[in-house]
Amino acid sequence: MPFISNTDAQRVQMLAEIGLTAEDLFADVPPELRCRGLNLPEGMGEQEVRNRLAGIAAKNYIHLTLFLGGGFYDHFIPSAVYAMLSRSEFYTAYTPYQPETSQGTLQAIYEFQSMMCRLTDMEASNASMYDGGTALYEAMMMALRITKRNKVIIDDSVNPIYRVMIQSYTRNLKIDLEETTNHEGLANRDAILKALDEDTAAVMVQNPNFFGCIDDFTDIAAAAHKKGALLIVSCYPMSLGILKTPGAMGADIVTGEGQSLGLPMSFGGPYLGFMATRKQYVRNLPGRIVGETTDVNGDRGFVLTLQTREQHIRRDKATSNICSNEALCALAATIYLSLLGKEGLKETAQLCADKASYAYQRLTAIPGVKPHFPAKWVFNEMVLDLPCDATEAIGKLIEKGYxxxxxxSRYYKGMDNSILIAVTEKRTKQQIGMLAEELEAIL
Amino acid sequence: MKLVFEKSVKGRRGLRIAKSDVPTSINLNPDLLRDKDAELPELSELDVVRHFTELSRRNFGVDTNFYPLGSCTMKYNPKVCERIASYPGFAHLHPLLPQLRSGGMLTQGALEVVYEMDMLLREICGMSAFTMQPMAGAHGELCGIMMMAAYHQDKGNKKSIVLAPDSAHGTNPASAAIAGYTVKTVPSDENGLMSIEALKEMLNDDVAGLMLTCPNTLGLFNPHVKEICDLVHSVDGLAYYDGANLNAIVGKVCPGDLGFDIVHVNLHKTFATPHGGGGPGAGPVGVVDKLVDYLPISTVIKREDGTLALDYNKSKSIGYIAPFYGNFGILLRAYVYILMAGKEGLQRVAENAVLNANYIKEKLKPYYDIEHGQVCKHECVFSATRQAKHGVHALDIAKGLIDAGYHPPTMYFPMIVKEALMIEPTECESRETIDAFIGAMITIAKKAETNPDELKAAPVTTPVGRLDETKAARELNIASL
Structure with a gap:
C-alpha cells in the first residue's frame, strides 16, 4: 500500500535491531482470538478507485434544479473557500492541544467565534458543534444546567428534523418536553405563555422557522425571563445578513446550522453547528472554546480555554461528551464570511429574499396555488398549497428536471397538499419562471 | 499577526455578488430587520487568501511535520480521498432528495457508499449491522450507550451503572453520564491492564455494561478480554468496544470475536480521514444481532431488485441522532481508503503501526522511564520522571520537540501514568523519519541533564512562545466584538 513508507527490507532490519520477530508483535493476542481472515476485496490503485467512484457518483441525480431547502441550502461557494480549506496545514492538523504549533487553527477559531457573535449579537461562542440539531439539543441541556429546572417548551415551527433528534436524546432523561403547535405559521404565543411556568428551563424557537416565516421573539423572551426561563433561538445564519438578530430579541442561547456559510450539501454532512450565548453563561457552554492570551514575550496568541468544563478533564461531570468540534467546517464559514464581508452577506441575504419574493409572486399566480399561511413575511422559503397531493406533484416535476x-405531509398532519419551496441566490429568474410553467402544466 | 477584522478597509470587497435578475420588490417589515450591519471584515480576495495562507503556515500538520500525538493517530490522509469527496455527484447532493421519490431512487450512488461501508465495517469488526449516523467518535459512544439503555429497558432490566477503566478516554464516562448512567471506574492492575479482580467485585445486576478500549490507552492488548466480556455478559451487561485504537489490530483481530456487543469506529484513526484541526469526524457504530433493532433511524437496505432504500420503519429504534446519514463526506473518504487498502493493506496498517511503536519504545528505553515495557501495540507511553528530577517535565520535553521540528506526543495522558508522554508513530512513517525523531528525543534527554533551561525556555522557533493559559481563563477574551 502506498500509504506505508517502510519496505520489507526495512521492516526486517528494524525487527532485528529491537530483537523481535513479526510474530512477537502480536504474541499478546491469544491464537483463538485472532481473525480467521477477512472476506474483503483486494486493494485498488488510485486510477481504479477514481473510476469506480466516478461511476457511483454518476448514479446520483445532481442535475435537478434545486428548490429544496428544509434547513439545508444550495448557496454559491466562492472558489477561494475551497482553495484555502485545501491547505493541508489546516486539514491534517489535530485539535490544537499544543498552542505554539497550532496558532493557525486557534486564531481561525477565535475569528469564527467572533463572527458568530457579531452575526447573532451575542457575546460568547464556542468553537462549533456537529450540526444545527445537536447544537440545539446541547443548548437545551445547557439551559437545564443553568436553571436547574426540568421542563422545556419547543414550538413545532422548529425544524422537525431537530425535534425528532431532541426526542431521541431525551428519551432516557427525566425531561418534560412540551411541544406547542404553531399558530398560522409562527410560534404559538398563547400556547407558549400558557405552558411557561416556574419549572420551565427554556423556550425553543426558530427564525426564520421551518416554514420560512420570519418571526420576532422579543415578546417571548420577555415572558420567559419573567418566569426565570431562557430563550433559545435556532437560526439560519445567512438570513442574519438582513434580519433582526436573536441577540436584539433577547435570546440567551443562539444555535444554528452553518452549512449555508460556504459548505457543500454533501448528502447531509459534514455540517456545522454553532452556539453562542451571553457572557454570564460561558462556563456552561459545551465544547471547545478558544481564548486570547499573551506569550512569554507579551505577544498576542491563542489557546484552548476553560477546558475544565470538558470531558478530558471533568470526565463524567463534563458539560458535554463532545470531544471534537467541526473545526474545518468552522474554518470554511470563517473564510466564506471574510470573502463576502459586511456588504456581501447583506447583499446575498437580500438576493435570497428578493428571489423568494419573485418566486412567491410567480407561483401564487398559478390558478389553484395558494400560500398555506395568511400573509406573512418570509425570508427565502415558503409553504404553498397545491390543488393536488404535493408528493405526487413533486414526483412529476422531477421528470421535468426540478x-x-x-x-x-412527512412531518405535519393535514398538510398533504403543502410544499416547502426554497430559493437561494443561485436560482435565476428564468429557472423560477420555468418552474412556474412546469408546475402549472402538471396541475 | 493581525486578526482578520483588523485588516478590514472600508469599501473593499472580496466577492462580486451575482447581479439580481428579479425586481427588488420586497419591502420587509423594518421591525423584522437588523438595525445595524453585522461587522464582518471588508477585504479583497487577495487579502483573504493571504490571511488564511499566513494562518495555515502557523500550524503543524501531518503533511508538514511528524505528528506522533498518541491516541490521536495522526496518519497520512491520501489526497485521492479529498478529490473524490469533492466530486459534484457527491458534494452537490441535497440530503432531502431521497425523500422526494420513493425509496431514494435519486441518490442510489450515495446510498451505495453508505450500504457498502456498512458491509465492510461488519466484516472488519465482526458485527451484525452498523449505523453511519454518529458524527464523531464521542457521538458514536453516546449512540452506543443509548442503544444499551434501550435494550435494557426493553428487557425490563433496571440497571443504572456503566463501568469504564481508569485508563479510559474522558469521553467514555462523559458519554455514559450524558445518556443518564452513573459511571464507576475500574482500576488498572500492575500490568497496566484493567483489573479483572476489581471488575468481578464491581459487577452486579445494576451494571448495564462496560466500556473498554482494546488495546488500551497504554497501547496494551488485554489477553483476557474475552473473559472480561463473558463476565459482563454474566450479569446481562453489554460489552462496549471503544474503537479508538482499532487501528492497532485491524485485520488481525475482530472485536466481535472478542465478545463485544457494541463497537464504535473513529474513521479518522483507522481509515485515514483528515482530523481537520479537530473535526469533522465520523463514528459509525456496529452491534450484534440482539441490538440490531435499536439502531438509529434510518438505515440503508437492499431491495429484492437490487436497488437501495432508506428504512425508516424501525419501531424499537432509538430514533434520529443525526439529521441525515452521518457525516457522509467523511464516510466517503474512509470508503475510498478501505477500497484502496483491501484485505492485505489493512493488515499491513496494524503490523506497521505496531512495529513502528515498538521500535521507538525499544530505542528510547535507555533514555526514558517506561512503566509497562512489554510489547506494545500502536503506541507507547513513557514517563518523564527521570527528567523531572532535573526540573524538566513532560511539558518541557514536548516544547523542546517543537524546536526540533516535531509535533509533540500527547502529554499527561493517560492519567494513570505520571509525566506521561504518549507516542504514536502510525504505520505511515518511514524508518528515516522515526530514527530522526528518536535522535531528537535522545538529544532532549541529554539536554535535560546538561541544559534544562534551554528546554524550559522552548519553543523559540514558533510564531509565539509559551502561552499564558491562566491569563486566558482569567481575563476571558473569546471573541472580538
Whole structure:
C-alpha cells in the first residue's frame, strides 16, 4: 500500500535491531482470538478507485434544479473557500492541544467565534458543534444546567428534523418536553405563555422557522425571563445578513446550522453547528472554546480555554461528551464570511429574499396555488398549497428536471397538499419562471 | 499577526455578488430587520487568501511535520480521498432528495457508499449491522450507550451503572453520564491492564455494561478480554468496544470475536480521514444481532431488485441522532481508503503501526522511564520522571520537540501514568523519519541533564512562545466584538 513508507527490507532490519520477530508483535493476542481472515476485496490503485467512484457518483441525480431547502441550502461557494480549506496545514492538523504549533487553527477559531457573535449579537461562542440539531439539543441541556429546572417548551415551527433528534436524546432523561403547535405559521404565543411556568428551563424557537416565516421573539423572551426561563433561538445564519438578530430579541442561547456559510450539501454532512450565548453563561457552554492570551514575550496568541468544563478533564461531570468540534467546517464559514464581508452577506441575504419574493409572486399566480399561511413575511422559503397531493406533484416535476420542494405531509398532519419551496441566490429568474410553467402544466 | 477584522478597509470587497435578475420588490417589515450591519471584515480576495495562507503556515500538520500525538493517530490522509469527496455527484447532493421519490431512487450512488461501508465495517469488526449516523467518535459512544439503555429497558432490566477503566478516554464516562448512567471506574492492575479482580467485585445486576478500549490507552492488548466480556455478559451487561485504537489490530483481530456487543469506529484513526484541526469526524457504530433493532433511524437496505432504500420503519429504534446519514463526506473518504487498502493493506496498517511503536519504545528505553515495557501495540507511553528530577517535565520535553521540528506526543495522558508522554508513530512513517525523531528525543534527554533551561525556555522557533493559559481563563477574551 502506498500509504506505508517502510519496505520489507526495512521492516526486517528494524525487527532485528529491537530483537523481535513479526510474530512477537502480536504474541499478546491469544491464537483463538485472532481473525480467521477477512472476506474483503483486494486493494485498488488510485486510477481504479477514481473510476469506480466516478461511476457511483454518476448514479446520483445532481442535475435537478434545486428548490429544496428544509434547513439545508444550495448557496454559491466562492472558489477561494475551497482553495484555502485545501491547505493541508489546516486539514491534517489535530485539535490544537499544543498552542505554539497550532496558532493557525486557534486564531481561525477565535475569528469564527467572533463572527458568530457579531452575526447573532451575542457575546460568547464556542468553537462549533456537529450540526444545527445537536447544537440545539446541547443548548437545551445547557439551559437545564443553568436553571436547574426540568421542563422545556419547543414550538413545532422548529425544524422537525431537530425535534425528532431532541426526542431521541431525551428519551432516557427525566425531561418534560412540551411541544406547542404553531399558530398560522409562527410560534404559538398563547400556547407558549400558557405552558411557561416556574419549572420551565427554556423556550425553543426558530427564525426564520421551518416554514420560512420570519418571526420576532422579543415578546417571548420577555415572558420567559419573567418566569426565570431562557430563550433559545435556532437560526439560519445567512438570513442574519438582513434580519433582526436573536441577540436584539433577547435570546440567551443562539444555535444554528452553518452549512449555508460556504459548505457543500454533501448528502447531509459534514455540517456545522454553532452556539453562542451571553457572557454570564460561558462556563456552561459545551465544547471547545478558544481564548486570547499573551506569550512569554507579551505577544498576542491563542489557546484552548476553560477546558475544565470538558470531558478530558471533568470526565463524567463534563458539560458535554463532545470531544471534537467541526473545526474545518468552522474554518470554511470563517473564510466564506471574510470573502463576502459586511456588504456581501447583506447583499446575498437580500438576493435570497428578493428571489423568494419573485418566486412567491410567480407561483401564487398559478390558478389553484395558494400560500398555506395568511400573509406573512418570509425570508427565502415558503409553504404553498397545491390543488393536488404535493408528493405526487413533486414526483412529476422531477421528470421535468426540478426538485421543486419538500412535501410537508412527512412531518405535519393535514398538510398533504403543502410544499416547502426554497430559493437561494443561485436560482435565476428564468429557472423560477420555468418552474412556474412546469408546475402549472402538471396541475 | 493581525486578526482578520483588523485588516478590514472600508469599501473593499472580496466577492462580486451575482447581479439580481428579479425586481427588488420586497419591502420587509423594518421591525423584522437588523438595525445595524453585522461587522464582518471588508477585504479583497487577495487579502483573504493571504490571511488564511499566513494562518495555515502557523500550524503543524501531518503533511508538514511528524505528528506522533498518541491516541490521536495522526496518519497520512491520501489526497485521492479529498478529490473524490469533492466530486459534484457527491458534494452537490441535497440530503432531502431521497425523500422526494420513493425509496431514494435519486441518490442510489450515495446510498451505495453508505450500504457498502456498512458491509465492510461488519466484516472488519465482526458485527451484525452498523449505523453511519454518529458524527464523531464521542457521538458514536453516546449512540452506543443509548442503544444499551434501550435494550435494557426493553428487557425490563433496571440497571443504572456503566463501568469504564481508569485508563479510559474522558469521553467514555462523559458519554455514559450524558445518556443518564452513573459511571464507576475500574482500576488498572500492575500490568497496566484493567483489573479483572476489581471488575468481578464491581459487577452486579445494576451494571448495564462496560466500556473498554482494546488495546488500551497504554497501547496494551488485554489477553483476557474475552473473559472480561463473558463476565459482563454474566450479569446481562453489554460489552462496549471503544474503537479508538482499532487501528492497532485491524485485520488481525475482530472485536466481535472478542465478545463485544457494541463497537464504535473513529474513521479518522483507522481509515485515514483528515482530523481537520479537530473535526469533522465520523463514528459509525456496529452491534450484534440482539441490538440490531435499536439502531438509529434510518438505515440503508437492499431491495429484492437490487436497488437501495432508506428504512425508516424501525419501531424499537432509538430514533434520529443525526439529521441525515452521518457525516457522509467523511464516510466517503474512509470508503475510498478501505477500497484502496483491501484485505492485505489493512493488515499491513496494524503490523506497521505496531512495529513502528515498538521500535521507538525499544530505542528510547535507555533514555526514558517506561512503566509497562512489554510489547506494545500502536503506541507507547513513557514517563518523564527521570527528567523531572532535573526540573524538566513532560511539558518541557514536548516544547523542546517543537524546536526540533516535531509535533509533540500527547502529554499527561493517560492519567494513570505520571509525566506521561504518549507516542504514536502510525504505520505511515518511514524508518528515516522515526530514527530522526528518536535522535531528537535522545538529544532532549541529554539536554535535560546538561541544559534544562534551554528546554524550559522552548519553543523559540514558533510564531509565539509559551502561552499564558491562566491569563486566558482569567481575563476571558473569546471573541472580538
Amino acid at each position: 426538485a421543486a420542494g419538500f412535501p410537508l
